[in-house]
Amino acid sequence: MSPSNSTSTDRRTYHHGDLRRAVLSAALDVIAAEGPGALSLRDLARRAGVSHAAPAHHFKDRTGLLTAIAAEGFGLLADALREAPGLREAGVRYVRFAREHPAHFQVMFSPELLRAEDLELTTARALAGDALTQAVTTVDPGERGPDARLAGMAAWSLAHGYATLLLGHNLDHQLGKEDPEDTFRALTAMLFHSAAD
Amino acid sequence: MSPSNSTSTDRRTYHHGDLRRAVLSAALDVIAAEGPGALSLRDLARRAGVSHAAPAHHFKDRTGLLTAIAAEGFGLLADALREAPGLREAGVRYVRFAREHPAHFQVMFSPELLRAEDLELTTARALAGDALTQAVTTVDPGERGPDARLAGMAAWSLAHGYATLLLGHNLDHQLGKEDPEDTFRALTAMLFHSAAD
DNA sequence: CGAAAGAACTTGTCAATGACTAGATTCCGC
DNA sequence: GCGGAATCTAGTCATTGACAAGTTCTTTCG
Structure with a gap:
């Protein structure tokens, strides 16, 4: 056209x-x-x-642009997390998302840059949150322990922290030439040291 | 005066x-x-x-101010982590530091805002890194598993992710009125489900 | 004691930016 | 093909970061 x-x-x-x-x-x-x-x-x-x-x-303005980016990012994250075959794999996908969409990821978690009440943003974020919750609750209760809420926070914190440190080049030294995703798998294997998925 | x-x-x-x-x-x-x-x-x-x-x-300029803040932050973090009685407690102190010095914490991990080659910054960061490594290596090897490097990344990722999500108000809903530090303890207890310290 | 050297701060200036307003051009439904 | 709406342009203003040059205070040292 x-x-x-x-x-x-x-x-x-x-x-x-x-x-x-x-x-x-x-x-x-x-x-x-x-x-x-x-x-x-x-x-x-x-x-x-x-x-x-x-x-x-x-x-509209600078904040509007960043809010649009964040909303798009949460949509992409929700897509990436949807139907993840287990909590472990959801974590890997979370990390992969951060690496493939570093700009989205950074903006999504910088609330001071965003219009908090924006409808597209809040709905997209809610969708992504649902996908995360889904990944936690569908995992075998025997593996994740009795408290789904705690397990969810632990998994999210671990994946988010790893992704954040990765993007900030804070793990470069310890990773060397290793694949970050592989290392993340190894890391979760160590923590949930009988993880099934 | x-x-x-x-x-x-x-x-x-x-x-x-x-x-x-x-x-x-x-x-x-x-x-x-x-x-x-x-x-x-x-x-x-x-x-x-x-x-x-x-x-x-x-x-000097805006970057100089932010670099000074980051350097001060790494110094404060190194102090907070020094002589932590175990890895678990080091994590708790990491989270506490982020809550007590949110501005420092935010700037410390925003490399694009900093003068990377600044001497005060790099030395302070190295000190804090040493303190972190110290906390990992001094823990009972039977508790942390064979790979100290993996354990270190796991612990750092967990604490960093929890702290980051906390500051971004992403855990408000799940925490309710609970004390974030207590919840972090519970969370680590669940993960390292026989943690000694 | 006093003068020079330097640190701390002020004043003035310039280009760049975000935000806003009003107006021009193009597209689309009817 | 007409009219309204969407898209884009042009102009303006206050604010900012950075820099240069000058002023005031402090300290050092002869």
Whole structure:
């Protein structure tokens, strides 16, 4: 439909074609490389080849853009966690999600950057929360112990901490050339030292 | 020595007296309340009752201020972890540190905000790392399993994830009115289900 | 004691940014 | 093909970080 490439900077048409996606995509690149603090709406506009105020039409403001990213992230996480074959594998997928979508992950857990009451955000987050809870409650009660709530917090804390430290390059030294996912499996095997899945 | 209060906004003397501490302190308040992104050197200067360029004399720039905060944080963490009576208690202290110094904690693990090569930062971080390693290696090998490196990553991930989720208010719902530290103890008791300390 | 050296702070300036407003262009339903 | 809505442009303002140059206080040392 539009002759313009969604991320190219030259454009003959008045309408971009898919500016929303182009801005989101550029934002994810910037965040992954330099963090959310380096985000500049005007810079994103330049990358997309549009005027400095164009992004605001799609996201309202900087907070709106970040909120959209977080909501998208929770949706992706819910998809990744859905129908995980066991708690262990859910943890692995949580870590994999963080590695594949580092920008989303970072923004999702930076509440001070987000519009907390945003409907898309809260519903997406609730979905992801359900998927997590599902992964905990469906596991064999004999394996996870009597308290599902405690087990859920433990699993989430472990996966979240590992993912966070990984993204912050705090485990580089101890991991060496190992595959982070394999190491995470080994780690959970050690903790739940008779884990079935 | 100086008649001026270190955080008051009115000041008769040309010299503030302890501007460095005043700026650091105000910065910690802002970060704890609104995150590092809300930090403004000019705002901190206003709070301290000095001119807009005064803070730069002590910290060079925004990154310098955040780097100083991170370095201080790693120092405080090393102190908190030093001589912890066992791995479990070290974890509890890690979580306690995050709750008592949320701004430090947040900045310490945001590498994109810091001057990575800063000497004070790297040495302080190394000290804290030593304290953590110490806590892992001194624990009874029969309790932690054969692989100290894996055990260390597991313990750090668990404590770090729990602390992070706690600060992001992601555990509020499941914790209710419980004491977060007690819950963390219960959580570790469940995982290392015969933990001695 | 006093002067030089340096630390602590001020004032002025510039480019960049977020947010807002008003207006131009294109798209779409009828 | 017409009218309203969506998309994008252009202009503006207050705020900020960074830097340069000057002022005031403190300390050192001859």
